[in-house]
Amino acid sequence: MLVQFVSFLSLAASQAQALTTPAQAATSLGYLKATSDGKVIGYISKTLNANGEFEGVSPDKDSNDVAHRMLVSIDQSVTGPQSLVVENLAAADADWPFLGGIGGVNGTTIGSAGNYLLIGGTTQTLPGNPALRCGNTFTDRTGEQRNCASAFWVYNATTSAVTPQWTNDDGSVVVGDIGFVNEAFIITGGIEQFEAVWEDKVEWLNLTLQTS
Numbered sequence: 001m002l003v004q005f006v007s008f009l010s011l012a013a014s015q016a017q018a019l020t021t022p023a024q025a026a027t028s029l030g031y032l033k034a035t036s037d038g039k040v041i042g043y044i045s046k047t048l049n050a051n052g053e054f055e056g057v058s059p060d061k062d063s064n065d066v067a068h069r070m071l072v073s074i075d076q077s078v079t080g081p082q083s084l085v086v087e088n089l090a091a092a093d094a095d096w097p098f099l100g101g102i103g104g105v106n107g108t109t110i111g112s113a114g115n116y117l118l119i120g121g122t123t124q125t126l127p128g129n130p131a132l133r134c135g136n137t138f139t140d141r142t143g144e145q146r147n148c149a150s151a152f153w154v155y156n157a158t159t160s161a162v163t164p165q166w167t168n169d170d171g172s173v174v175v176g177d178i179g180f181v182n183e184a185f186i187i188t189g190g191i192e193q194f195e196a197v198w199e200d201k202v203e204w205l206n207l208t209l210q211t212s
């Protein structure tokens with residue numbers, strides 16, 4: 001009787017332990033496909049421009065586009081914001097292996113006055129935290145200090161959508177809009193506000209993970 005009681009307790013303990021164990025990571029590799037109104041317009045490229053921002057690659061303009069696409073790993077079991085690792089970054093940029101948001105000219109708060117973020121390689125930051133001084137490819141290329149963050153990408157396992165959920169400096173959270181401008185990507189907190197401030201032609205887009 002006593003033996004059974006003890007084994008019942010140990011069973012309960014091991015079940016409780018199983019329940020608190022985090023879900024197994026379900027890492028997928030894929031390309032970040034850009035669509036506009038459902039039409040594929042290209043992919044984020046693994047290549048950085050002279051300012052340390054990721055470029056885009058379009059199958060219409062680059063017959064070797066598959067080789068030039070960025071390959072990221074994403075954890076499909078994470079429902080909140082996470083960092084995406086750029087798996088095929090140039091070895092010289094290995095210090096900044098995450099797909100990060102980097103402050104634009106007016107800092108790292110988006111959602112007003114047309115403010116925006118650049119997209120480049122960064123070090124890793126914690127989910128839900130505002131941007132902070134972190135190593136990034138823009139600062140590396142230009143010498144200009146900019147704050148940045150990496151863990152703000154939300155993956156929707158049903159639609160494969162990859163959406164930026166950015167934490168502003170005051171802690172408010174903004175679901176970002178992504179644009180392709182001057183051959184690089186930006187994240188802003190309002191399409192109309194951005195277009196009211198900047199004259200540049202923007203191609204607004206959504207990202208989805210296309211597993212490789």
Ligand SMILES: *[C@@H]1O[C@H](CO)[C@@H](O)[C@H](O)[C@H]1NC(C)=O
Pocket residue numbers: 035036037038204205206
């Ligand atoms: C992005 O997706 C949202 C939600 O599905 C949609 O409302 C919006 O029109 C899409 N934007 C583009 C540029 O396709």
Ligand SMILES: *[C@@H]1O[C@H](CO)[C@@H](O)[C@H](O)[C@H]1NC(C)=O
Pocket residue numbers: 105106113114115197
């Ligand atoms: C950015 O900041 C500068 C100076 O602080 C200001 O003149 C400019 O209007 C701001 N631009 C935007 C888009 O907020």
Ligand SMILES: *[C@@H]1O[C@H](CO)[C@@H](O)[C@H](O)[C@H]1NC(C)=O
Pocket residue numbers: 079156157158159
């Ligand atoms: C995924 O996207 C679908 C369609 O937009 C939406 O209904 C669903 O709530 C999203 N799932 C999560 C976890 O956000």
